[in-house]
Amino acid sequence: MRQEITELLPSLRRFAYSLSGSAADADDLLQSTVERLLSRSRPDDADITRWAFRVCRNVWIDECRARKVRRDAAELPELSEGQVVDGDKQVAGEIEVNRVTQAMSRLPEDQRQIISLVAIQGLSYQAVADILSVPKGTVMSRLARARAALSEALSPETTRIEQ
């Protein structure tokens, strides 16, 4: 079991990164995910990969909920990293936010999860449908929407220099 999780670790980590938008948050999320994977028994019929991604996503959703309760968090997940609000640092952080992170953070949560599982992890639509408990057709349409939106956001013409 530990061995299987260890093998999945790089993929889970990238998934966590794409959900959270910051590397530090990603490692926190990864750690919580690993803890939960080790503390729960795996459903007998579950494929380890799908189960692990599902757990990671659930941890993330719980985390998001907790944050919402704690404070009325900023819209952008990467800006909610760290509790210290230092005006200058925050501005610097905003400027350095990567274009990809920024574009991803503007996607609806479900689209972000789907494009991450397909485009970064290379999972099949069926596997993603199983992980997220949505129909395969939904995966297909949301994925296309996410790709179109990101393509728009990442194209050179629409790249803006943040003030």
Add this chain to the structure above:
Amino acid sequence: MTNVDEKLSAFLDGELLAEEMQQIRDRLAVEPALAARLGELSMVDQALQAHYGEIDDRPLPAAITQLLASADSEQERPSNNVVRFPLWRRLQAHTGKAIAAALVGGFALAQWLSLPTMDADASWQEVAQALESTPSGTHYTLATGEQLTPRLTFVNHDGEYCRQFRVQGDIGRSESIACRSGAGGQQWDLAVRLEVADRVSGDRYQTASGGALLDDTLDKMMAGPLLAPEDEQRLIKQQWPSDH
């Protein structure tokens, strides 16, 4: 977002039905705007992979390694820097993505389109004959004295049989891929050829990389796993039927 985007997106992932995949391929060949859109959408995947892959370079937090520590004693932990096998060796052909990569690369497609057709050439007839009858890993001596050795056989995205082969002469060597795309799947056409120039470095390359020089191209071309030796034998016996 349009319905076209949805089709292209699914095409990119190889998630359409076979006939729909073909329809899109046919349209891509004649509609530059569609091909450009496919390129745009596939660039998104590249950007995401490049960006989120960066986290691989950060060391894993100690807390996580400790959580999984018992695995370390059982077996060596795979690092994030493990060299990944080329796609075709992993036997997970993500068909559409490979095509899109070629389109984005642009030059790759152009390179294939501009290849000379050699079927009028008598020596090509002989090469084709050798490909027709020689199992992978065995040698066939051409009239020129060069030795032709098929390396492997696979099916490309158009459903045609293709073979990678080496031609070794006194002064040089070439690595090529030919597919049965000529005359309605009845003839071998050269798809890619790579000359490996002089003998000295040729010898060195041979031991170092051999046919691996064409791995990237194979990644783009292969639609599934390599054919097993027994399947290859069967095809040779049946003279490469196109209705597989």
